Amino acid sequence: MRLHLFFLALLFFFSFSFCQSGQLSTNAEISVLTVGQGDNLNDAFGHSAFRVKDRNSGLDIVYGYGRYDFNTPNFYLKFVQGKLNYLMGKRKFSDFFELYRYYDRTIQEQKLNLSQDQKQRLYNYLINNYKPENRAYLYDFFYDNCATKLRDVTNVTSNSTITYPEISEEDKKTFRELIHEEVGHNTWGSFGIDIALGSLIDKKATKEEQLFLPKYIFESFKNVSLNEKPLVKSSNTIYKSRYGTAYKTNFFVSPIFIVSLIAILIIFITFKDNKNSKRTKWLDVLLFSISGLIGVLLLLLWFCTDHTTTGYNYNLLWAFPINLFALIQFFNKTQKKWFGGYLKFLAIMLALMSMHWIIGVQVFAIGFLPLLIALIIRYTYLIKYYKTT
Structure with a gap:
């Protein structure tokens, strides 16, 4: 009995040593x-x-x-x-x-x-x-x-x-398309990724x-x-997953739904301002502040980090950092002459962004589309407003 236990212990020792040595069996x-x-x-x-x-x-x-x-x-x-x-x-x-x-x-x-x-x-x-x-x-x-x-x-x-x-040219996909396969087009994950990552991920992989x-x-x-x-x-x-686990977002809390509500609010206030020949200051301050802050963040991701795909980000065409300095004009009783030109410049940047999107230089977040329309309408109204005041 003792001899049997001894051989078992010896066998275990050699098996353990064999495993620890990193030598694989056939x-x-x-x-x-x-x-x-x-x-x-x-x-x-x-x-x-x-x-x-x-x-x-x-x-x-x-x-x-x-x-x-x-x-x-x-x-x-x-x-x-x-x-x-x-x-x-x-x-x-x-x-x-x-x-x-x-x-x-x-x-x-x-x-x-x-x-x-x-x-x-x-x-x-x-x-x-x-x-x-x-x-x-x-x-x-x-x-x-x-x-x-x-x-x-x-x-x-x-x-x-x-x-x-x-793979054939017609079967090739961009890095962004490959990401969208996993996270969808209308999720907060894809929304954040499409804003943070630049045009470098729109090349074919x-x-x-x-x-x-x-x-x-x-x-x-x-x-x-x-x-x-x-x-x-x-x-x-x-x-095998029993419930088909996947990353998804409920439509009623998705980017395109939430952003559409925000865009409708901006357009509604703009048409009301146009009817009453006035300007809602808090809305413009908010838009310039948020877009300016996002622009600063995108610049930092581009120039101050080691990330390989945050450069050449044309979201900067709408998220313009200089908006943080320009918003001071909304608090002045009389606006500087250059401010009207600056508003036209912002409108041109939005047009360029749309062109980049259409020809495929960079694909932007689908959830951003309603806001893009709202910004075009708002900036067009502001150009008209400052031209007549």
């Missing part, structure tokens, strides 16, 4: 896990991770990218500046599964068709990447996120470049660039080859 499997959408903006794009499973050693762990530490000094400032380091994470598969089952998010698995050498190389890479000195990296939503990391790690460790076939979205990692890996063999040897759904 029965080991490496998979890509794709997690479906959640019901908030942070989870709207899904998630991707590697699963390393080796029954011989009892190993079953998940490595993923895209975590962050709220205890990081100046966390929010670094996040806004685009200087926040994200972290590689590691957890038991059972914990990973229970987390996403709790939030009712679909989990799909693709077992990779790798040689033993390629499996070992990939696992060694993950072990090394998870070391404290290596696990932090500078996150980029489009080019260095949880999904693109899987693409890049697979390329590097397979010892062979995986070629992603080009290549097949490989589309892989910043987890669902495109899943679809692409199904159809690519490695050394003339399919990269994925089998796929299965580990957990």
Whole structure:
């Protein structure tokens, strides 16, 4: 009996040592896990991770990218500046599964068709990447996120470049279109994204660039080859969402509904002012203040951060920072002569914005359209008002 227990203990010791050494057995499997959408903006794009499973050693762990530490000094400032380091994470598969089952998010698995050498190389890479000195990296939503990391790690460790076939011109989508696939057109998430991110995301994404979205990692890996063999040897759904979790907004609290109410109010006050030959000061002060503040924020995102996609933002054509200085004119009994010209300039900027939208230089938030119409009407009235007073 003692001898039997001794051999069991010895076997456990060697199995544990084998696992800790990072050496995979020939029965080991490496998979890509794709997690479906959640019901908030942070989870709207899904998630991707590697699963390393080796029954011989009892190993079953998940490595993923895209975590962050709220205890990081100046966390929010670094996040806004685009200087926040994200972290590689590691957890038991059972914990990973229970987390996403709790939030009712679909989990799909693709077992990779790798040689033993390629499996070992990939696992060694993950072990090394998870070391404290290596696990932090500078996150980029489009080019260095949880999904693109899987693409890049697979390329590097397979010892062979995986070629992603080009897509036809008519099937290409812009980065913004790809975002809208996940968050919709009429949600507050897409509204904020369409205001904060500039025209750089209105360029067409290549097949490989589309892989910043987890669902495109899943679809692409199904159809690519490695050394003339399919990269994925089998796929299965580990957990299927029961309620179809997705990021969405109720129409009656959506941007286009709320902004339409605001636009109707602006137009109503403008027509009332026109009828009574007067000007509602508080409305103009509010419009100039809000548009000016948003303009300052957009300039800061463009020139004072490391974000790669906040530049060349033509929302500045309506959110004009100089409005903060020009609004002083609304408090003067007599307006300066230049102010009438400035109002015409703002109207021209709105016309340019419309032109940029029509020809596709930059696509703006669909929820902003009612406000654009209201601003054109308001500025046109103000030009007329100051011309006759």
